[in-house]
Amino acid sequence: xxxxxxxxxxxxxxxxxxxxxxxxxxxxxxxxxxxxxxxxxxxxxxxxxxxxxxxxxxxxxxxxxxxxxxxxxxxxxxxxxxxxxxxxxxxxxxxxxxxxxxxxxxxxxxxxxxxxxxxxxxxxxxxxxxxxxxxxxxxxxxxxxxxxxxxxxxxxxxxxxxxxxxxxxxxxxxxxxxxxxxxxxxxxxxxxxxxxxxxxxxxxxxxxxxxxxxxxxxxxxxxxxxxxxxxxxxxxxxxxxxxxxxxxxxxxxxxxxxxxxxxxxxxxxxxxxxxxxxxxxxxxxxxxxxxxxxxxxxxxxxxxxxxxxxxxxxxxxxxxxxxxxxxxxxxxxxxxxxxxxxxxxxxxxxxxxxxxxxxxxxxxxxxxxxxxxxxxxxxxxxxxxxxxxxxxxxxxxxxxxxxxxxxxxxxxxxxxxxxxxxxxxxxxxxxxxxxxxxxxxxxx
Amino acid sequence: xxxxxxxxxxxxxxxxxxxxxxxxxxxxxxxxxxxxxxxxxxxxxxxxxxxxxxxxxxxxxxxxxxxxxxxxxxxxxxxxxxxxxxxxxxxxxxxxxxxxxxxxxxxxxxxxxxxxxxxxxxxxxxxxxxxxxxxxxxxxxxxxxxxxxxxxxxxxxxxxxxxxxxxxxxxxxxxxxxxxxxxxxxxxxxxxxxxxxxxxxxxxxxxxxxxxxxxxxxxxxxxxxxxxxxxxxxxxxxxxxxxxxxxxxxxxxxxxxxxxxxxxxxxxxxxxxxxxxxxxxxxxxxxxxxxxxxxxxxxxxxxxxxxxxxxxxxxxxxxxxxxxxxxxxxxxxxxxxxxxxxxxxxxxxxxxxxxxxxxxxxxxxxxxxxxxxxxxxxxxxxxxxxxxxxxxxxxxxxxxxxxxxxxxxxxxxxxxxxxxxxxxxxxxxxxxxxxxxxxxxxxx
Numbered sequence: 001x002x003x004x005x006x007x008x009x010x011x012x013x014x015x016x017x018x019x020x021x022x023x024x025x026x027x028x029x030x031x032x033x034x035x036x037x038x039x040x041x042x043x044x045x046x047x048x049x050x051x052x053x054x055x056x057x058x059x060x061x062x063x064x065x066x067x068x069x070x071x072x073x074x075x076x077x078x079x080x081x082x083x084x085x086x087x088x089x090x091x092x093x094x095x096x097x098x099x100x101x102x103x104x105x106x107x108x109x110x111x112x113x114x115x116x117x118x119x120x121x122x123x124x125x126x127x128x129x130x131x132x133x134x135x136x137x138x139x140x141x142x143x144x145x146x147x148x149x150x151x152x153x154x155x156x157x158x159x160x161x162x163x164x165x166x167x168x169x170x171x172x173x174x175x176x177x178x179x180x181x182x183x184x185x186x187x188x189x190x191x192x193x194x195x196x197x198x199x200x201x202x203x204x205x206x207x208x209x210x211x212x213x214x215x216x217x218x219x220x221x222x223x224x225x226x227x228x229x230x231x232x233x234x235x236x237x238x239x240x241x242x243x244x245x246x247x248x249x250x251x252x253x254x255x256x257x258x259x260x261x262x263x264x265x266x267x268x269x270x271x272x273x274x275x276x277x278x279x280x281x282x283x284x285x286x287x288x289x290x291x292x293x294x295x296x297x298x299x300x301x302x303x304x305x306x307x308x309x310x311x312x313x314x315x316x317x318x319x320x321x322x323x324x325x326x327x328x329x330x331x332x333x334x335x336x337x338x339x340x341x342x343x344x345x346x347x348x349x350x351x352x353x354x355x356x357x358x359x360x361x362x363x364x365x366x367x368x369x370x371x372x373x374x375x376x377x378x379x380x381x382x383x384x385x386x387x388x389x390x391x392x393x394x395x396x397x398x399x400x401x402x403x404x405x406x407x408x409x410x411x412x413x414x415x416x417x418x419x420x421x422x423x424x425x426x427x428x429x430x431x432x433x434x435x436x437x438x439x440x441x442x443x444x
Numbered sequence: 445x446x447x448x449x450x451x452x453x454x455x456x457x458x459x460x461x462x463x464x465x466x467x468x469x470x471x472x473x474x475x476x477x478x479x480x481x482x483x484x485x486x487x488x489x490x491x492x493x494x495x496x497x498x499x500x501x502x503x504x505x506x507x508x509x510x511x512x513x514x515x516x517x518x519x520x521x522x523x524x525x526x527x528x529x530x531x532x533x534x535x536x537x538x539x540x541x542x543x544x545x546x547x548x549x550x551x552x553x554x555x556x557x558x559x560x561x562x563x564x565x566x567x568x569x570x571x572x573x574x575x576x577x578x579x580x581x582x583x584x585x586x587x588x589x590x591x592x593x594x595x596x597x598x599x600x601x602x603x604x605x606x607x608x609x610x611x612x613x614x615x616x617x618x619x620x621x622x623x624x625x626x627x628x629x630x631x632x633x634x635x636x637x638x639x640x641x642x643x644x645x646x647x648x649x650x651x652x653x654x655x656x657x658x659x660x661x662x663x664x665x666x667x668x669x670x671x672x673x674x675x676x677x678x679x680x681x682x683x684x685x686x687x688x689x690x691x692x693x694x695x696x697x698x699x700x701x702x703x704x705x706x707x708x709x710x711x712x713x714x715x716x717x718x719x720x721x722x723x724x725x726x727x728x729x730x731x732x733x734x735x736x737x738x739x740x741x742x743x744x745x746x747x748x749x750x751x752x753x754x755x756x757x758x759x760x761x762x763x764x765x766x767x768x769x770x771x772x773x774x775x776x777x778x779x780x781x782x783x784x785x786x787x788x789x790x791x792x793x794x795x796x797x798x799x800x801x802x803x804x805x806x807x808x809x810x811x812x813x814x815x816x817x818x819x820x821x822x823x824x825x826x827x828x829x830x831x832x833x834x835x836x837x838x839x840x841x842x843x844x845x846x847x848x849x850x851x852x853x854x855x856x857x858x859x860x861x862x863x864x865x866x867x868x869x870x871x872x873x874x875x876x877x878x879x880x881x882x883x884x885x886x887x888x
Binding site: 028032036039040042043044141147148149152153156157158159160161162284286289290291294301302303304305306307308309310311312315317318320321322324325327328329332336338341343 | 472476480483484486487488585591592593596597600601602603604605606728730733734735738740745746747748749750751752753754755756759761762764765766768769771772773776780782785787
């Protein structure tokens with residue numbers, strides 16, 4: 001806290017903020033700090049002053065409101081500046097972000113970050129421990145689900161709650177794609193191109209569509225909601241690139257929509273299942289109505305029951321809004337000489353993917369002759385997979401042969417048993433093709 | 445903080461909690477404090493110990509887990525007990541709750557309350573001021589939307605955000621009734637009886653169905669989201685008792701559902717519109733999917749964009765869950781010698797109901813003869829109410845006469861102008877009946 005010292009009766013404190021990174025979020029943050037200066041000072045108890053903005057290229061094009069004289073390419077020197085009170089890290093990626101955050105925490109300065117990759121890495125665990133040991137805030141509301149006040153809700157409002165499961169639509173790109181596939185009957189590839197044209201998907205969309213971005217967020221949720229350290233790369237992860245228009249259509253006929261979910265679930269007393277995969281969600285479930293690039297996180301708690309938080313998961317302004325909330329929090333804590341709660345975490349005992357139990361919906365194309373159904377159901381039975389319902393419809397194959405489409409919905413079954421069933425089915429002569437295999441969650 | 449003093453390294457502090465009231469919420473709170481003792485101690489930094497439970501009748505039937513030896517009918521003595529660290533007020537109503545809360549705050553003890561009526565009264569304003577002046581917490585997450593972490597989200601996460609509008613489904617009883625009317629085509633009176641049988645509506649349902657409960661919550665939201673003091677009885681309020689099956693059916697045909705909304709909206713720079721009324725909500729709007737007794741609050745912010753928080757708005761356990769979050773918060777603050785942020789509030793300049801601008805949907809039954817439409821539209825025009833669309837359909841009246849049903853959807857119009865239009869229409873000989881008149885909100 002610099003200079004112009006203060007008392008509550010009106011004099012003015014100043015908190016000098018170093019901003020690392022000036023992309024969409026950084027530029028939006030700078031704009032908010034400039035435009036809402038008075039209102040933020042009332043809330044935070046101190047006036048924010050930009051100490052500097054670290055960038056990689058001084059001459060890159062930027063919005064006019066970003067003050068050129070505050071730009072620097074020397075992020076390390078900015079963090080080392082003893083007049084800086086709070087550091088906001090918006091560079092993304094592991095390095096140099098990790099080292100800069102470490103340096104700031106090491107010197108006792110609070111850090112606000114939106115860097116999900118860093119937080120979900122082993123470095124993230126070390127940084128949280130460092131912050132706790134140094135007694136400074138490391139806040140990251142913006143790292144999961146953008147503007148949605150999720151991290152604080154879990155950390156503070158629901159801190160006394162025994163949470164059973166958290167299921168989130170935490171990647172806007174894939175939700176946009178799945179929404180368009182559902183509402184327009186379009187193909188994955190076609191909608192991906194549209195999303196890229198709209199700037200909603202990267203040129204290389206892998207991190208989004210293969211679920212890696214959602215997996216990092218699932219790892220962070222496991223920490224915030226359950227108090228376990230989970231690394232992003234330990235999260236079971238399937239993306240949406242193999243979801244077909246046929247799968248989507250089929251889901252709709254059975255009263256489901258397909259959503260890419262990040263799921264963190266307590267299993268027994270000491271295990272956690274942390275996973276990302278497309279799932280069939282009942283149309284009556286609140287997550288089913290989350291459209292386009294919106295995010296939502298559905299929380300099931302012992303006393304609170306069902307909760308859902310919905311909002312914009314990305315974008316410069318919404319993400320900057322979450323950063324501002326953390327910045328105010330960090331400043332108040334700094335003034336009060338306290339920190340946000342950061343309870344100890346334990347390493348998680350992760351449930352192996354094969355041990356997960358859920359309902360499945362499985363489509364099989366088979367030849368249409370007597371005895372086939374008996375063969376197929378025997379394969380399910382031999383692995384202990386119990387069938388809840390089955391439908392059969394006639395179909396003509398691509399090669400003109402006639403056959404049947406069988407759709408099975410199972411009771412809750414072990415994933416490993418279902419995989420074993422599918423392997424056995426693949427060996428059947430009467431099987432032409434395994435169509436979609438989807439996990440069912442929620443009100444199924 | 446009593447006795448068994450502590451340091452962070454493991455020794456144990458005890459926080460003695462006085463619980464005033466032992467209905468559904470009180471009993472659920474006592475259960476959670478007993479069952480989750482260890483986990484709560486980790487989160488709060490101190491172990492909760494029940495100092496006493498104030499009730500009006502010692503011999504009333506209660507769940508077995510409520511310890512009989514802690515019951516007392518002398519609430520004032522319990523609050524005055526110097527060993528009590530925190531007071532939880534769950535009695536409801538203005539008195540004696542108000543005096544007890546005042547006594548607790550006066551003596552420097554934090555208070556957690558779920559009492560919306562008290563908070564929305566003039567006493568509520570005085571109590572918040574007292575808490576601020578005494579530097580103690582007065583927390584009330586449970587007073588609006590039950591388990592939904594709404595108050596903390598607004599107070600802390602969105603504190604830097606310029607909020608434009610908050611629209612909430614904050615009364616579970618009326619949402620249950622409207623959901624059943626929508627999904628079953630049932631009549632209001634019929635569903636009210638069902639809700640009463642299920643314990644979802646009181647024998648005297650006035651406070652719920654006429655919107656008074658929602659109005660108190662709207663007043664609290666005005667304070668938390670916008671920083672203005674608003675009294676519950678100053679809130680414009682219309683309930684759902686005059687909503688008919690015909691209105692619901694009609695809404696559905698036009699792509700809307702009817703919801704009872706509590707709306708707090710910034711109008712211009714210094715006015716606030718605070719109101720409760722049934723409204724047409726587009727089926728594509730996230731609030732439209734909030735079914736049964738669930739609550740949800742939709743927030744529109746300048747940077748954050750659209751947010752929605754959804755969950756259980758009532759019930760013993762969900763409400764107790766919110767109380768526990770506040771209790772942990774109050775305890776942490778007590779240990780840290782700080783308080784939750786409680787910025788100054790100003791009295792609100794409330795927009796007169798007549799000055800509100802919104803879209804309207806108006807049904808008129810008229811005689812079917814040439815020139816009627818011209819007369820009717822002239823009435824709209826003479827009050828400056830601009831028509832967006834009109835539909836006409838033939839109908840036969842109850843008395844066998846033939847006529848037409850006209851449905852007008854207006855552009856945003858002043859409420860006063862629409863009322864004046866309706867008055868003028870009532871004077872027309874060709875008008876048989878004014879059917880539903882509904883305000884349209886959201887994605888209309």
